[in-house]
Structure formats: structure tokens, C-alpha cells
Amino acid sequence: MPQAGKIDYLLLANYIGRQQRQLHLDVEAAHEIEPLAPFLTDIAELETARRRFEFVDGQAAAARLAEIAARIASTRSDLEKKLAKADSPDRPKKTLGRRAALAVGAASRTLQHWYEFYHGYDPVVGWWIEAPYKKLDSALTDYAKFLRQKVAGVSGDEESAPVLGSPIGRAALESEIAAEMIPYDPERLLKLADRELNWCQEQLIAAARDLGYGDDWKKAVEHTKQQYESPGGQPTLIRQLNDEAIQFIEVRNLITIPPLAKETWRMEMMTRERQRVNPFFTGGETMSVSFPTIDMSNDEKLMSLRGNNKYFARATVFHELIPGHRLQAYMQERYRTYRRLFRTPFWIEGWAVYWEMQMWDLKFPRTPEERIGMLFWRMHRAARIIFSLNFHLEKMNAQECIDFLVDRVGHERENAVGEVRRSFETTYSPLYQAGYMLGALQLRALYRELVDSGKMTPRAFHDAVLQESSIPIEMVRASLTGQALSRDYKAQWRFDD
Numbered sequence: 001m002p003q004a005g006k007i008d009y010l011l012l013a014n015y016i017g018r019q020q021r022q023l024h025l026d027v028e029a030a031h032e033i034e035p036l037a038p039f040l041t042d043i044a045e046l047e048t049a050r051r052r053f054e055f056v057d058g059q060a061a062a063a064r065l066a067e068i069a070a071r072i073a074s075t076r077s078d079l080e081k082k083l084a085k086a087d088s089p090d091r092p093k094k095t096l097g098r099r100a101a102l103a104v105g106a107a108s109r110t111l112q113h114w115y116e117f118y119h120g121y122d123p124v125v126g127w128w129i130e131a132p133y134k135k136l137d138s139a140l141t142d143y144a145k146f147l148r149q150k151v152a153g154v155s156g157d158e159e160s161a162p163v164l165g166s167p168i169g170r171a172a173l174e175s176e177i178a179a180e181m182i183p184y185d186p187e188r189l190l191k192l193a194d195r196e197l198n199w200c201q202e203q204l205i206a207a208a209r210d211l212g213y214g215d216d217w218k219k220a221v222e223h224t225k226q227q228y229e230s231p232g233g234q235p236t237l238i239r240q241l242n243d244e245a246i247q248f249i250e251v252r253n254l255i256t257i258p259p260l261a262k263e264t265w266r267m268e269m270m271t272r273e274r275q276r277v278n279p280f281f282t283g284g285e286t287m288s289v290s291f292p293t294i295d296m297s298n299d300e301k302l303m304s305l306r307g308n309n310k311y312f313a314r315a316t317v318f319h320e321l322i323p324g325h326r327l328q329a330y331m332q333e334r335y336r337t338y339r340r341l342f343r344t345p346f347w348i349e350g351w352a353v354y355w356e357m358q359m360w361d362l363k364f365p366r367t368p369e370e371r372i373g374m375l376f377w378r379m380h381r382a383a384r385i386i387f388s389l390n391f392h393l394e395k396m397n398a399q400e401c402i403d404f405l406v407d408r409v410g411h412e413r414e415n416a417v418g419e420v421r422r423s424f425e426t427t428y429s430p431l432y433q434a435g436y437m438l439g440a441l442q443l444r445a446l447y448r449e450l451v452d453s454g455k456m457t458p459r460a461f462h463d464a465v466l467q468e469s470s471i472p473i474e475m476v477r478a479s480l481t482g483q484a485l486s487r488d489y490k491a492q493w494r495f496d497d
Contacts, residue, residue: 006485007475011342014472018179025172029099036079036092036100036147039071043107047114056118058128065132072139076146083150095166097151104144108137163398163417165391165424173392176431180346181472181491182438186389189438192496193385196437197408200379207375210368221410224372225306234291235267237310238317245318248364255323255462261330265321272296276418280308283320284329303412311373315356315365319377323462324352331466339469345432347470350439353381357444376410381437383409388423388433398424442473445495450480 001009034040046064049056082090092100115133119126148154168176173186182189201217208220229237246262249255266286272293282288290308292301308316318324328351332340356378365371387401396404398420405416423433443465450456456464461480468476474493478485 003479003482003485007471007479008339009487010485010489011339011471011475014179014181015342018175021175021179025168025175029166029168033096033100033103036075036096036151037104037107038075039068040103040107042068042071043111043114047110050114050117056122056125058122058125061125062128062132065129065136069132069136069139072136072143076143079151092151094152097147098154099166101144101147101152104140104147108140108144111137111140163402163421163425165398165420167394168392168430170393173389173430176429178491180344180431180435181474182346183491183494186393189385189434190389192441193382193389193434193437196441197379197382197386200375200382204372204375204379207368207371218410220368220372221376224311224369224376225309225412227311227369228305228309229291231292234289234308234313235269237313238267238287238289241314241317242321245359245364246322248359248362249323252362252458254358254458255327255466256459257322257327258330261327262322264330265326269293272300275304276421280312280316280415284325287317287320287326300414303414307412307415309373311369312376313373314370315374315377318359319352319356323355328352328466328470332469335467336469339471342472343470344439344472345429345435346439346442346473347476348439349432349436350441350443350473351465353378353436353440354443354447356381357440358447378437379409380405380411381440384423384433385437387420388430391424392430439473442493442495443476446473446477446480449477456480 030040042064046061079092082088082092085091111133115129115137119130119133170186177184177186177189204217204220205215208215208217211220211223213219213223242265246257250257264285268286268288270288270290270293272295274288275290275293280290282290290304292304296304320326325348328348356374359365360374360378365374383405387396387404390396391398391401401420401423402413402416405411405419406413411419422428446465447458447461451458451461464480465476468479472491473495474491477483477493
């Protein structure tokens, strides 16, 4: 096979292996919450039978619904007895309570779909199941609320709920690292993150001294945060920052930027609700701007202004647009589109952070404030590795992750809450946050290997990386170097040596 075919073969084999491992881990995760919700399989079986077009006996279905309701009542009664004993070893973890509550909510929606398929359409089945369904639906709603409040400790609405998340454990974390084709254990990755975090802090201290704050880098960060756009001015600033970054890159002939990629990005403003889990900009074809909304409290508005100030924004715009995610998305639509199946944050986010490192080396920041703006995000990327890996290794809980971001990076507290909530209570993969800086370090090492050695020009290197599409960086390296590959190839590149 040609080199590209060998790479695709290995990518597919890796993908299938990852899916198989994930299935086993999902089964284990389901077993963990089974004592809290032993009736979930019963509800799933009803929907499975419907999908298979199996005949439904209305009376039997009604009896089944009543049995499930009785099982919920029994499970809740047993759990209340355990919770009554504060020091009981059988008391479930809060994280399991939150997961179980979410699973019960999903089961309730599944049951509703099952019910609505028959009710009003099948007069016999609908006649039998209406009353027992309503009773069961109420029981599921009440039990999910009980799990959230009494087991997970989440009182009130979700907006004020504490961040809990669900650690996946060492075995699952190592499986994810292997799927990214990285031959390191979590401890090696944490060591890399510590090294990068310490470098950032040294540079921040140097910038603080230039501003007259001595070694107090937090005061320097606070000084930088106070310099934000007035309401209504952020969109104009973003456009100016985008043009500035593109000019800087094109003058140095660093990468090919098609005119259409520069012309076809869009801008939207984030809602207050979305900023709860995305307190900062996100980008791609559409730049989503995090900035105060009219319905925020004054404190919320100030935190959003400070967290998205002029200098933090200057280091964010080119990450999200060009040469970052906008250019990535443009090229992914045109090169090796079939590789979207293998999408990885180590290529997606690693590329954008790699450019943060490149722009720093090329002296893009000119003033102490501009250096602080870039260093804040770079330190943030290192911190993401530390708090996310330690969380999944169960060495830090969510609140400790929030405190870590406030103390070691200088985040606004509400922004730190949003960052941790985004990391652990959305659909992001366990290694997504670690992928930002680790992917950047991989690309940086590859740049040194191929460009600093004179084998490729910067422009040829950057164009080639984008044309490989989103795959583990080790496979990008295999393509660019022509590395020999076998059918049973295993990750072996030690990119930080």
C-alpha cells in the first residue's frame, strides 16, 4: 500500500480498537449506577421491542409499567435508609448520584417516546397503558429529582448547581491516551504540563517587572484585565485583530491563506446561558463572541469584560480564526474529508495553540500587556492538562479544579466555574482539554525536526499539516517523514525528548 493507505489502515484499526474499549468501559460505567437505577434496562427493553416491531399486548404492557413503578419505589426506599446513616459505607458518591439522575432523565424521555408511539394510534394498547404510564412518568421525575438533591447534593436550578462531573478512572484514561497514539502514561503528561506552567509563570513575572509590579504577576494580570472594550465595541476590535494577525503571517510567508477563507467567516454573540459553559470565545467558520449580555447582573458583566479584555482577545482571535480553527475548517472541507471519522483534539486544538507558540517566538506581542495576554492563555492550556488528568485520576475534585484555575492562572471565579463545567459536564472527551497544549507540543517538536533542520520551509510544513486533516500527530509525522509502517505499528514517538 502507499504511505497514505498504510496510515488510513492504522487509523481505522486504532478507531475500531478505541470503540471496542469504550464499549467495555461504558458497560462498567452502567454497572456503577445500576444499584441506584436497576430499572433502566426494563425501560430500554420496551423501546427495543418497539423498534423491532414486536406485537404489544396492552394489558401485559400496563402490568410491566406498574412493575417498573414498584421497582422505583423499592429502590428509593432502600436508598433513603442508607442516606439516613451519615457514616454508612453504602452511601453512594455524589458523582454517581448525578450520573444516575441524568440516566433516569434519559430513560424518562425514552419511555415518553415509547408511549406516544401507541397512545392515540393504537386504541387497545393506549387504553391499557395511559394510567400506569402517567404514574410511572411521575415516579421517574420525582426519583431523578431525589437523586439530584439527596444523593448528588444539587439543590435549586441547574444554573446554580455545583460542578460534579464523573471521573473516568486510570484504565479509561490510559485507553484514551493510547487511542491518541501517545506512548506516555498520565504522569509523564502531567510532568510536561508542570514544565510548561512554570515557564509561563517565569515569563509572567518578567512582564510584571516591566510594568512595575515586581514579582507579583497576579497584579500584572489584574492590570491587563482592566483594559477592556466598552459595550458594543468588541465586534470591531475582533475584526481589527483578525486583520492584524493575517497581515503578520502573510508578510512572513508562513502559510497559504486562500482569499475565500479570509472572506467567509462570520461573527455571532454568545447568550448568557452559553457563557455559563463557554466563558471565552469559540471559533471556526463562525466566531462566537463571549461578552456581557443585557440580562447579566452587574457582577457577571464585569467578569465577562475582564475575562475577555483587549489583550486576552488579541491572543484568542488568531487561535479561533486564521491561522487557527477557521483555516483548519476550510482545509478540512477540501483535503482528505473521509478522515473526519478520526477527529482528534490533539490536531484540532493543538494546531491553534501551536500557533500561539509560533506567534510568541516571532515576537507578535510587543508590549508587556500583549505578552501577558498570550501568557495567560498558554498557562491556561498547561493548567487544563493538570486539572483534567488529575480529575479523571480522582486526585482532584471539581471544586479543587476551579480553585486551581483561580489561584494558578488568575481566572475570574465564575469563568473558572464555567471552564470546569464545560470540561466535565458537556460532551467533551476526557482528553479534550489536555489535547490543546499536548498537541501543540507535538507539532512544535515536528516543526523542529523538519523545518529547523532545513528539510521543509515553514509554509510547506504548515500547508502539509493542514492537508493531512484531523488525525493523531504521530500519523501526521509518519506521512511527512515517510516513516516505515507495519500492520501492527504502535505509537513510539517520544516528542519531548
